[in-house]
Amino acid sequence: MSYVVLARKYRPPNFGALVGQPHVVQALGNALRQQRLHHAYLFTGTRGVGKTTIARILAKSLNCTGPDGRGGITAEPCGVCEACRDIDAGRYVDYVELDAASNRGVDEISRLLDQSVYKPVVARFKVYLIDEVHMLSNTAFNAMLKTLEEPPPYLKFVLATTDPQKVPATVLSRCLQFNLRPMAPETIREHLADVLGREAIDAEPAALTLIARAARGSMRDALSLTDQAVAFGAGAVSEEGVRQMLGAVDRGHAARIVAALAARDGAGLVAAVDALRELGLAADALLEEMATLLQQMALQQAVPGALDADDPDAAPVAELAALLPADETQLLYSIVLHGRTEIALAPDEYSGLVMVLLRLLAFPPAGAATGGASAGSTGSPRQGRDAAASPVAVAAAAPRAVKGPGSSDVLAGALPPGASSARPAGGTSGPLEAPGAPGRDRREAARSGVEADAPALPTSAARSATAPLGAAEPPAPRGAGAALDARPLRAAATVLVEPRARAAATSSEEAPGDRMASARDRAPGASGASDEGSGSDSGSAAGPAAPTTAPSDPGQHLSGDHAGADPGSAEPMSDAAAARAPARAPDGIGAPADRWDAVVRRMLAAGSIGALVRELALQAECIAVDESASPLRWQLRVEREMLRTPAQCERLQSALAEMLGRPVRIDVEAGVAEDTPARRAAAERARRQSEAERLIAEDPLVKALMAQYKTARIVPGSVKPHSTLQE
Template sequence: MSYLVLARKYRPKTFTEMVGQEHVVQALGNALTQQRLHHAYLFTGTRGVGKTTVSRILAKSLNCQGPDGNGGITAAPCGVCQACTDIDSGRFVDYTELDAASNRGVDDMQSLLEQAVYKPVQGRFKVFMIDEVHMLTGHAFNTMLKTLEEPPEYLKFVLATTDPQKVPVTVLSRCLQFNLRPMAPETVQEHLAHVLQAEGVEANTQALRLLSRAARGSMRDALSLTDQAIAFGGGKLEEAAVRQMLGSVDRGHVLRLIDALAQGDGKTVVETSDALRTLGLSAASTLEEMSAVLQRMAVIQAVPSAADDTDPDAAEIARLAQLMPADETQLLYSMCLHGRGELGLAPDEYAALTMVLLRLLAFKAPAAEKKTLTEPAQERPLQAPAPARTAVPAVGAPPGRVLPVMESREVRPPQRPAGGAPAAAPAVPVTGRPAAEVVGVPVRVQPESPRDAQGPATTTVIPTEEGDFWHATVAQLVAREAITALVRELALQSQLVARDQEHWMLRVERESLNQPAARERLKAALQGAGHAVNLSVEVGMVTDSPARRNAAAAAEKQRAAEEIILGDPFVQDMMRDFGAKIVPGSIKPVTTN
């Protein structure tokens, strides 16, 4: 006697046996009971969720004759009349199933529609079921449109597809569409337990949990995996055997990894990764299992009462949820998802897994151990203490004007002689710097930006009075091509922070731009433009440079151009009526000379 696989043996025969598709069963059941029957139905959904099964049950409901032969249209077919038994066995003459994956041309569709002119031979309705209908060619779709819209009263169309986006809208508009959803792991597990109980097979709860999760919402896949697991386990289902068959990672390894990441234990992370390599377990499965545990941790952190008491690892997951901050849980979850996509890019998936785990560990490093570009001077004990920053009033400057910050060990106030007249102020000594290097006294000084204490630079422009002057000056130099290459970049990327009649001070963010040759050439270009000044360039934060202003102006023009296009009535009509889309980056502002 031949063995019938579980997926076929336990295929639902009535709507009441359907699992996980209550929304479809309710709609079709009410329509059959009230006899509000449409002429075309479209069932969509992933593989193994019941599209063909619903089609066959619907065909039986339309043609059921009842046990006594006097039945009518019903939502509960009897299953014993000739129509029901013939449809279940696939030999009912008035029920035709067409596989559009292999019969997708115009000739195949025409041969099917030729049967539509003949009334049913045995049943009440003639039912055409077209599976994977999205595989039909465009001409085949056009061939069936007229018949699909106005079929004879005895003809019903049932279409099924896993990719409804490829079905023309002219076909979709002629059908009632039902989306069969992927089934929840809990629903699949419950049905597997019922099937195995009927089969008399011993099954461990954790083994069923693994099978239901591996099915990914498909009941047919779950039953096929169960068949395989029964053969692998010698007639019974145990967690270890199912985990070995699926190549799943033991939850203990995953919990150990997450615990090590929470505590910043790099040694345990690397050792566990090496153990996974030795056992030959899948790297993708490891990251997938970690994502599942982190998801449970995030739920517990948000809703402590949402813990799953049926999970044997619930206590350990709850402990890890308390050990790891919620923001780190979210970060690790996101990095595990992205890490799965990177496994195929590495020459060795285990090396890629180790790098993903070390990346997770790197984000656990204490903030005090992370070195930044703004490392305080007191953290470098081998260097001399940083000189004090002292602001000195500008000689001959208006009230309130001060010199730029200068390095000085000590500033001594002028001593008054006995007569009371103020004595001349002595020179301010600068430790470690010759007097010739002291910058000139400026008249106008750009105040320090508050961003210096806030972190790294952004592209935001903070307009200044000196910035207006410097932007206009650089624009003239660029227009006359007085500066090119590195000199032009120095001018565009710099900020004028202080100037007087003889000396200008610039600030750049990149040390590579601060070259002596570039400074001399920029100085010569300024002299040619009527600005005979000396230049000093320092490295620091820049908030108002010609380049930033140009970028801000270009961004504003781009935004205005996009608003004009998107606000155009013709463009809006095209997008609304024909689904038109604007290609990203295709809108460019018009430049005028």
């Protein structure tokens, strides 16, 4: 007698033996018991999940006569009557199976439908099973529509397909559709253990787990792999034999790599790849095993105890889950999934595997570190939260440098958000500020010789949301005004108007001076800097705290010790002027972050730092300056690990010492940097852009053009601050 494969030998004979599809069994069972029978059924699902098996069981249920030959429609076919036995053997005359993959034309379907007009020969119902129905041609589908909609009472259609998207909607609407789901690995493993137990074949649980995962939800594939494993193991199914047969990577390799990642051990990663190469294991198989392991680790971290206690790998997974934070586990899982698609693009699969593993090592997620790191250290593994910044509008005004006749670069400061903007009745003194306010600190720093054109310190809400933490920001353009003058509108912003409105704009330029002066008088905030320039007797420069009325005379200058030109003549401070600033750091003046921002700008103007050192300075937050230490100690916080290398820290330390003219020491710790020069620059750019767009939108000339030409509009993205256009 010839051997019968396990997939055919153990095909379920009734609904009770069917596993993995309880929702279909329940629906069909209730319909058969209540005699609520539809004339057409459609079973969809991937290969090997039971579509044909359910169709045969349904045909037996409709035509079963029972052991005594007197039975009727039942949800539990007997399996011993002539109808049940002939359907299982494939020789029942009233049960027709048609493979649409090889019989897809209209002629085959027409012959089948021609037979439908005849009543069953011996059965209660004539059942037509059309497998892979999506392969039928459009003409064949159209030929069967009428019969499928109103078949004879003795005719039942059963359609099966792996791709229901290709079945016309006219066919779908005529059928009861049942979607058969891929089976869970646990379900497949239990069924394999039952089958091998009946066959009296020894099988290791770990081997069955490997086969269940490799089946990808298909019970037929699992049984076929089991047949192969029995033959490979000479009558036994062992884990080692199944791994060798499937080319699967041992869980121990993936566990060692994850442990090396947690310990930041690059040498261990390379050694693991070399071991895989010697064993001849596929790189894609390793990444697949790592993805499975990381998924189980993430599950254990999110829901402790959720892993199957009977799984022998549950305990090692729990140990590994304790070594990594949850956010880093999620990042590693994502990188591994994307790395599987990149293996085919690499020069060879092992070099691609090495790059994926090095990426896992090089880019841990952002978060608070467990401890600080000096300038010569690279920091410890991340153990904290992600630090993601969401962009918000920054309304804080920034200090700027202005020039006046016969005056040097001076500071026009800005009030921090929330500070009082009240002015005395006389209007000759600056805004009221509490002692130690950021604006006062910056004015004092200006008197001590520090360049004061850096952007204002944003509030905590604005600081944390001005730019992504990983973004490399260029230094902010110097000299950007806190309130842009609208007198020469083209000098403040550029506007692109649609062609139909451009002619009118050109023809209405007879008196630009009068129009622009009037526009400046009406534009809120356009003259704030000019009016607030009248400082107090102490000579402090006041920033624009609130929109005020501008002087009617465009040539009016700022008064006081720090008087400069009117806002319309504000110019960015040149690199040469920044280089002429006193070559020393402020001693005890201002917050540490303000002092660091000032010295970074001076180093950038002098060109003493570049490349990664420049990026380190821009992305660092100064949290303390120890004046009592010898040498002077600057304590910085840097988030990105690749910037905290000893070489970059030493170069930055040398550049800072050369600029200050005294020995300094830089200590760098790992952590979330919230107030950095890069973030301040981004906040200033956003503020200038918003101010330019507001001035354009409120300009009377622009309003007149928009009102005259209904289709005219300001082209999005065409408005740029004047300082941006000069860069």
